[in-house]
Amino acid sequence: MSAPLAETLTQLRVGNQKFLVDFYQRSRHLFARWAQRQFKLEVPQAHALLQDTLLDFYDQVADGRLTLLPADLRAHVYGMAQQRLDAQVPANVPLPAAEASRRQRLLTQFNQLGADCQQVLTYFYFRGYQFEKMGGKMGFPNATVARRQKSTCLRKLYELLK
Template sequence: MIKEPSIDDLLQSKNNGFEVLYKNYKDEFFGFARKFSIKDDEIVDIYQETFLSFYENLLNGKITEFKSSIKTYIFSIGKFKIYESIRAKSKLKIIDQPLNEEITIDDLNLEHEFLSEREQLVKANFKKLGKQCQLVLELFYFKGKTLKDIKIIENYENTDVVKSQKSRCLKKLKQLVNG
């Protein structure tokens, strides 16, 4: 385990703190990201974006202290970047819980002139959800907003609350659709 630099050291660029962190956590991050079946060239991009976000958070004052290790913080940023990448590549397939038949974003695209029986079922049950559930799912799946965006738009306490709300809403929709 490396001795992690302080926030002040990172902000003042003492002892090449970012470079040391970048090099020391790279192999472990790649191993972590490979569990998601991501190609190495994409992992490089995600890792670099992760460090850019980390750096920006330091410069913008979003980080004033670490409640965990810097490594944990970096990996949590990276994990969400991995999820964003997977979500973008999977054409927004909804897979929070395994079902025999998945509800896809195409099922939720309810503006078609002719809807299949399943699409009609999803549309009818979507309208049965509360207004807040409808809003969260619309923002996330139709408008492509991130959990962080939704937190800001809807004044949620934190992104974990948004994530839980989205998960509960999606679970409820799946229950309604599957009877």
């Protein structure tokens, strides 16, 4: 992982799934062997299970249920897959088209914001920084400036979404 963990979570929250695609490509063969040994799954079934599990992981990050990237992501994903098999969750339940479209549109608009606005919104919404801390990180003179900057950036994002 070359990107910092917080940045990875931020990118996942705004809809960028590149991290998960890379993880899938690197891990699918190992996962398939594990699934064959543990659960006697065929390779295509194991790959589908990994895909569905990664989509579940993505949904947990996107809706805020998962706020920190696990220290051992592979073990976490394998545990999720095992829970999925134990619960016999149906495979390949796609994200509703409206939600997938909304997330993609939000990511596109977020990327159109300037770097400062992206940073301010990331600090506030995804890292949970208070205005005092955000002001210090961004070099603002006080918390009021940070609050106004966040408001301005949020307004810009809202206008882009119209």
